[in-house]
Amino acid sequence: MDDALSGLLHEVRPQGALFDRSALNPPWSMRFLERTPLALLTMLGGSAWVSVDGDAPVPLRPGDLVLVRGPEPYTVSDEPGTAPLAFVHEDDRCTTPDGRLIIGTMPMCAPEHRDTVLLKGTYQVEGSVSQRVLDALPPIARVPAAPEGCPALGMISQEIDRDVPGRQVVLDRLLDLLLVTTLRDWFDRPEAKAPAWYRAYGDPTVGRALRLIHSDPARPWTVASLASEAGVSRARFAQRFNELVGQPPMTYLTEWRICQAADLLARTDDTVEAVSRRVGYSNAYALSVAFKRTLGVRPSEHRATARAGHLPALARQAG
Numbered sequence: 001m002d003d004a005l006s007g008l009l010h011e012v013r014p015q016g017a018l019f020d021r022s023a024l025n026p027p028w029s030m031r032f033l034e035r036t037p038l039a040l041l042t043m044l045g046g047s048a049w050v051s052v053d054g055d056a057p058v059p060l061r062p063g064d065l066v067l068v069r070g071p072e073p074y075t076v077s078d079e080p081g082t083a084p085l086a087f088v089h090e091d092d093r094c095t096t097p098d099g100r101l102i103i104g105t106m107p108m109c110a111p112e113h114r115d116t117v118l119l120k121g122t123y124q125v126e127g128s129v130s131q132r133v134l135d136a137l138p139p140i141a142r143v144p145a146a147p148e149g150c151p152a153l154g155m156i157s158q159e160i161d162r163d164v165p166g167r168q169v170v171l172d173r174l175l176d177l178l179l180v181t182t183l184r185d186w187f188d189r190p191e192a193k194a195p196a197w198y199r200a201y202g203d204p205t206v207g208r209a210l211r212l213i214h215s216d217p218a219r220p221w222t223v224a225s226l227a228s229e230a231g232v233s234r235a236r237f238a239q240r241f242n243e244l245v246g247q248p249p250m251t252y253l254t255e256w257r258i259c260q261a262a263d264l265l266a267r268t269d270d271t272v273e274a275v276s277r278r279v280g281y282s283n284a285y286a287l288s289v290a291f292k293r294t295l296g297v298r299p300s301e302h303r304a305t306a307r308a309g310h311l312p313a314l315a316r317q318a319g
Contacts (some may be wrong), residue, residue, distance in 0.1 A: 021118070035070055035090050039070065049076070050068065050074060217260055223248075
């Protein structure tokens with residue numbers, strides 16, 4: 001794992017990739033209450049509007065890609081003023097506005113027509129590393145359609161219609177591909193206000209250091225050793241890193257190590273001692289001190305809290 005975007009994909013669990021494709025007839029509007037951490041929307045035909053409570057609706061044109069950061073509800077409709085005609089819940093139930101279960105095809109759906117087609121992918125995302133990326137996203141991030149189109153979208157559309165061995169594995173991989181390319185395209189846009197660590201990746205000096213930190217956090221890094229790897233003086237490196245990332249190199253290294261440790265504690269049965277050595281601390285006590293200082297809890301407390309399903313609130317503190 002050499003960066004946080006790669007880390008995000010590492011934390012995504014896309015087995016059984018959830019792609020929903022709906023052919024729709026106006027007027028139509030769907031309210032999504034699934035509470036997934038991240039959703040990706042695109043129109044294979046026709047146009048739509050995406051909105052979250054309190055924000056202005058965002059247009060969704062054919063080929064546009066929209067990331068919706070959960071877990072708050074959002075609405076997709078043919079026009080901004082169309083009231084929701086169906087509510088989609090986290091257990092895949094669909095209900096009418098008055099709460100009645102919808103069985104079979106919704107009235108606004110028209111499978112025989114393909115003029116307006118919404119494609120939606122949902123992502124289960126976990127972990128402190130991934131939270132750094134999610135926290136950098138607005139509630140809705142729109143990437144306009146590229147003139148050359150999106151090859152991954154074409155492949156997804158074709159694969160959904162196929163009933164052949166390996167179909168699900170292909171969709172899982174395409175889900176990964178579509179997510180990371182959309183995130184990169186979004187962060188490269190001027191309005192995105194990409195996080196400092198992402199922008200710094202393009203710098204020949206600081207980018208080199210970030211890749212080393214991300215790929216090998218257990219190495220006993222110092223400012224001097226990172227500067228040597230980057231090919232500049234210690235003073236120049238420290239100044240440049242602070243300018244681009246917004247914090248000193250050792251502070252960033254500590255936070256990255258704690259993010260790694262937090263995820264290992266949440267997902268493995270490794271002892272705190274073993275985790276400490278994997279992320280660059282000499283023993284469990286040293287990790288515990290840094291962990292408490294960064295996240296406000298001891299590693300054992302974090303493990304219990306994370307396994308109870310409350311990891312994101314802790315992870316954001318180290319973002």
